[in-house]
Amino acid sequence: MSRSPSLPDRPTLELDPEMSPSERLDALRQHFARLVDVNEKLSDQIEAAQSKHASLSEDVDSLQRENETLKSAARYIATVEEVADDEVVLKQHGNNQEVLTETVPRIQEEVEAGDRVAINDSFAIQSVLSTETDSRAQAMEVDGSPDVRYEDIGGLDEQIREVREAVEQPLLAPEQFEEVGIEPPAGVLLHGPPGTGKTMLAKAVANETDATFIKMAGSELVQKFIGEGARLVRDLFELAGEREPAVIFIDEIDAIASKRTDSKTSGDAEVQRTMMQLLSEMDGFDERGEIRIIAATNRFDMLDRAILRPGRFDRLIEVPVPELEGRKRILDIHTAEMPLAEDLDLDAVADLTDGFSGAELASLTTEAGMFAIRDGRTTVEMQDFEDAHEKVSVDGEDSAGTPIAFQ
Numbered sequence: 001m002s003r004s005p006s007l008p009d010r011p012t013l014e015l016d017p018e019m020s021p022s023e024r025l026d027a028l029r030q031h032f033a034r035l036v037d038v039n040e041k042l043s044d045q046i047e048a049a050q051s052k053h054a055s056l057s058e059d060v061d062s063l064q065r066e067n068e069t070l071k072s073a074a075r076y077i078a079t080v081e082e083v084a085d086d087e088v089v090l091k092q093h094g095n096n097q098e099v100l101t102e103t104v105p106r107i108q109e110e111v112e113a114g115d116r117v118a119i120n121d122s123f124a125i126q127s128v129l130s131t132e133t134d135s136r137a138q139a140m141e142v143d144g145s146p147d148v149r150y151e152d153i154g155g156l157d158e159q160i161r162e163v164r165e166a167v168e169q170p171l172l173a174p175e176q177f178e179e180v181g182i183e184p185p186a187g188v189l190l191h192g193p194p195g196t197g198k199t200m201l202a203k204a205v206a207n208e209t210d211a212t213f214i215k216m217a218g219s220e221l222v223q224k225f226i227g228e229g230a231r232l233v234r235d236l237f238e239l240a241g242e243r244e245p246a247v248i249f250i251d252e253i254d255a256i257a258s259k260r261t262d263s264k265t266s267g268d269a270e271v272q273r274t275m276m277q278l279l280s281e282m283d284g285f286d287e288r289g290e291i292r293i294i295a296a297t298n299r300f301d302m303l304d305r306a307i308l309r310p311g312r313f314d315r316l317i318e319v320p321v322p323e324l325e326g327r328k329r330i331l332d333i334h335t336a337e338m339p340l341a342e343d344l345d346l347d348a349v350a351d352l353t354d355g356f357s358g359a360e361l362a363s364l365t366t367e368a369g370m371f372a373i374r375d376g377r378t379t380v381e382m383q384d385f386e387d388a389h390e391k392v393s394v395d396g397e398d399s400a401g402t403p404i405a406f407q
């Protein structure tokens with residue numbers, strides 16, 4: 001610690017009774033000059049002390065803030081619904097649970113209804129999200145341990161084998177590639193109709209390799225975060241770098257990488273910029289790193305071929321709607337926890353559902369369960385599947401907007 005500067009000596013006035021009036025006046029003048037000098041020195045010292053005080057107060061403030069944050073790391077995102085005297089009502093994202101939480105004065109002054117905030121395990125507000133952090137949090141789904149396993153995916157054995165080879169192997173055994181002197185595929189592109197298990201494949205490989213799963217949807221980049229696409233793509237790769245090993249999953253990549261149109265609208269320019277950023281991130285990428293990239297599309301025909309060049313998405317895996325055997329396997333998976341009646345023949349259900357995607361089979365199973373519940377039963381019967389079948393057929397359209405064909 002620095003010592004405080006010593007105070008200037010206090011001037012004394014010595015007046016001799018023998019002095020003439022002019023000598024006394026001189027002595028008084030000199031004394032006055034010394035007093036002014038001391039006064040100036042003291043003012044300087046006060047000023048220095050004040051500025052030191054201000055800077056120490058800032059240090060204390062920032063240490064207090066750091067201390068608050070360190071007490072427990074921010075974990076979840078919530079939206080502020082109401083701000084009362086020293087309490088705040090929050091709605092958690094994900095589960096939509098509302099909580100009432102007490103806040104420290106600093107936070108109390110900072111937050112307003114509608115703000116998005118980072119909270120910790122005990123719902124204490126850690127910080128108010130800036131627009132930038134906010135869109136980053138909204139645009140990316142980050143899952144440290146996705147819970148999908150390969151055995152949860154039906155009818156895609158060949159695709160699972162290919163994904164394991166192109167994504168899992170380079171993560172788990174990069175040295176194998178080095179020894180053989182080849183680069184693993186840079187990016188893997190899964191293409192096929194909606195609801196066929198593309199996201200599941202990406203999550204399962206992240207699970208199997210203990211990697212963080214980071215998802216970004218191409219359509220959101222161009223519709224929701226207009227003007228932020230390129231930055232968010234950069235953030236995506238940066239985040240993956242911080243969370244290695246990581247699997248980056250870019251869903252609906254066609255939204256940012258479709259064939260160039262001739263029109264020069266600003267929207268197109270923005271999409272172009274986002275795609276260029278993606279290409280440059282991929283080109284500057286060390287393939288042997290602990291980050292793997294998977295993209296998915298339902299519109300393979302629309303894709304700009306530039307993204308399929310070697311070193312980019314150079315491994316294509318088609319994920320089709322399931323065949324009979326695949327449908328049977330998917331129905332088995334989705335009814336695994338369901339008490340089924342003796343008469344229920346899943347082979348017959350599989351037979352009836354030609355053209356159904358995995359997602360449609362999953363919702364058919366849920367519907368059948370709903371019919372059983374409505375009927376006061378806990379066992380699901382063939383009739384429930386037939387009713388569910390009919391209901392979906394009356395509803396008329398599947399998730400992709402195409403009519404479901406019942407045989």
Ligand SMILES: Nc1ncnc2c1ncn2[C@@H]1O[C@H](COP(=O)(O)OP(=O)(O)OP(=O)(O)O)[C@@H](O)[C@H]1O
Pocket residue numbers: 152153154155156193194195196197198199200201251296297298330333357358359360362
């Ligand atoms: N092959 C499958 N095996 C088991 N369940 C499946 C399969 N495919 C889809 N499902 C069910 O459908 C849901 C949606 O699948 P998923 O999100 O993986 O499809 P997707 O191909 O990524 O779809 P989209 O192209 O619309 O993003 C899954 O959560 C699962 O319940």
